[in-house]
Amino acid sequence: xxxxxxxxxxxxxxARRVGIIGAGQLARMMLGPAIExxxxxxxxxxxxxxxxxxxAAQVRLGRHDDEQAVRDLAAEVEVITFDHEHVPxxxxxxxxxxxxxxxxxxxxxxxxxxxxxxxxxxxxxxxxPCPRWWRITSVQDLVTALAxxxxxxxxxxxxxxxxxxxxxxxDDAEQAADWLSEHGELLAEELVPFTRExxxxxxxxxxxxxxxxxxxxxxxxxxxxxxxxxxAPGLDAADQQRIQGLALAIAEDLDVTGMLAVxxxxxxxxxxxxxxLAMRPHNTGHWSMDGAVTGQFEQHLRAVxxxxxxxxxxxxxxxxxxxxxxxxxxxxxxGARAALAADPxxxxxxxxxxxxxxxxxxxxxxxxxxxxxLLARAHRAERLIIDGPDVPVGPTxxxxxx
Numbered sequence: 322x323x324x325x326x327x328x329x330x331x332x333x334x335x336a337r338r339v340g341i342i343g344a345g346q347l348a349r350m351m352l353g354p355a356i357e358x359x360x361x362x363x364x365x366x367x368x369x370x371x372x373x374x375x376x377a378a379q380v381r382l383g384r385h386d387d388e389q390a391v392r393d394l395a396a397e398v399e400v401i402t403f404d405h406e407h408v409p410x411x412x413x414x415x416x417x418x419x420x421x422x423x424x425x426x427x428x429x430x431x432x433x434x435x436x437x438x439x440x441x442x443x444x445x446x447x448x449x450p451c452p453r454w455w456r457i458t459s460v461q462d463l464v465t466a467l468a469x470x471x472x473x474x475x476x477x478x479x480x481x482x483x484x485x486x487x488x489x490x491x492d493d494a495e496q497a498a499d500w501l502s503e504h505g506e507l508l509a510e511e512l513v514p515f516t517r518e519x520x521x522x523x524x525x526x527x528x529x530x531x532x533x534x535x536x537x538x539x540x541x542x543x544x545x546x547x548x549x550x551x552x553a554p555g556l557d558a559a560d561q562q563r564i565q566g567l568a569l570a571i572a573e574d575l576d577v578t579g580m581l582a583v584x585x586x587x588x589x590x591x592x593x594x595x596x597x598l599a600m601r602p603h604n605t606g607h608w609s610m611d612g613a614v615t616g617q618f619e620q621h622l623r624a625v626x627x628x629x630x631x632x633x634x635x636x637x638x639x640x641x642x643x644x645x646x647x648x649x650x651x652x653x654x655x656g657a658r659a660a661l662a663a664d665p666x667x668x669x670x671x672x673x674x675x676x677x678x679x680x681x682x683x684x685x686x687x688x689x690x691x692x693x694x695l696l697a698r699a700h701r702a703e704r705l706i707i708d709g710p711d712v713p714v715g716p717t718x719x720x721x722x723x
Contacts, residue, residue: 323533323565336399336423336626337361341373342385343404346672346681347602347618348373350610351404354619360626364404365394372672373404388412395422402426402579402625403601406434407481425527425578425625426600433575434600437508438479447574449567450594452586457507463494466509476500477508488544513594515586519553520605521568522582524620527627531572532620533565534613534633539584539605542646543679546604548699549642550692551612551635564593571598580621582606604644604681609633611668611686612640637688643699645683647676648707653683659710660685660702667702682707 337360341348344366352373355362363379374380381397383390385408395401395416400423413428433440441454455466457476466474476497478487490512491497501507518539525531535552552561568583575581582603584596606617615623615631623630650656653676657669664687671683685702687695 323562323569335628338363338398338400339622339626340365340394340398340401340422341404342391342394342401342408344368344371344373344377344380345404346372346674348404349376349672350602350618350670351622352377354616354622358619358622358626358628360622361398362622363394363397365390372674375673386412388415392416398422400425400625402621403431406431406600410435423527423625427576427578430575430577431600434598436479437477437597438506440598441508441510443575444571444595447571449571449574450592452513452594452596453511455509457497457501457509458505460494460498460501463491463497463501463507463509467492467494470509470511473512475510475512477510478504479506479508480504486544513586514588515594516589517553517587518596519556519564519585519587519593520549520582520603521564521585522580522603522606522609522617523565523568523572524580524617524624524630524633525572525577526624526630527578529573530630531569532630532633533569534606534609534617535635536561536564537605537608542644545644545646545679545681547644547646548696549605549608550696551608551640551642554692560591567593567595571595579624580606580617607644607670607684608640608642608686610670612636612688635688638690639692639695640686640688641692641695641699642684642686643696643703644681645671645685645703645707647678647680647682650707650709651676652709653706656706656709660705663705664698664702667698669702669706676707 339360339362341364344364348364349372364373364377365381366374381394391412402425410428413424417424444451473492476489476491521536522534537549537551538553540548572581580602582599585593587593602617602621610616614634668686674682685699687699689695
């Protein structure tokens, strides 16, 4: 896999205490690797019932936007990192200025995952491939963007959006006027005629050492990542290296520390355009927990704690991940037992969350030779788990949604 070496003058000072702001499933999945690496990993949670808080050895209760709560966590650790990108930059800048605790990724990098307008401006100025975009500050700006893009545009709120929240496709300026009034400015983008979505993940240490994972293909369901195939089918070695090189360059340009996911559109001509960035473990990297020598959660901790990075080599020719989105079964245990009994190769990861329709409650992975066979088996396991073992499970084709 493409990688870059650390600067020779970078001092090695591994951290032993890494605080995690946020207590969702991403924080939960960092805890096992933290134990294995000998790291202490307290989490900042808003509720003791949150996914990570329910199992963490050390939990602080407080909001991510409460400066004192964040500072109290920072005072206990050498490094703070994140389960999500919503911590105010001003809070992180203050901690960084104090100098006692490292912030990784730092606020100067993280802002590009927090604010889509800042991200678009920066990537465009650096020459990285992006969809055509417009900064919207008035209804007339919306009218102009619609006219210049052929009558339909994607409108996004600059901050706070995730899993299709904060995204609209509009063909009339009035359809986004309420958002404009609420947020003051918006990001508008061309509606890219992409053929599929790809994701390129890299990890980077403070001294610049960086390494890339295989580029993967993802499929969305109602705006939520539903399935991932690694490596992306039909992507030759040259294109893999080209896209990995793009992700590594973005990580370097933005001075990212930790995991970076670069979500991409691929067009019919083979061009890739950067859609969004995430500076933390990401849904499109869950396959690596069981499909790579070093999973993304361990890798993120290695990177932010300044420990040498692990190999990203795949353990099999193909790996798949299918998200478990809340369905008919409120009790997942019977279906989980049935799925594991039916296919002992399935790896199951549950998040300890209550079931709601469409909510991410876990995922399954499989590794092997044939991605189509792996996907079919992963979807059979998914249906048993989220609908229960008493619901008949018929044949499933890859990419089929429930």
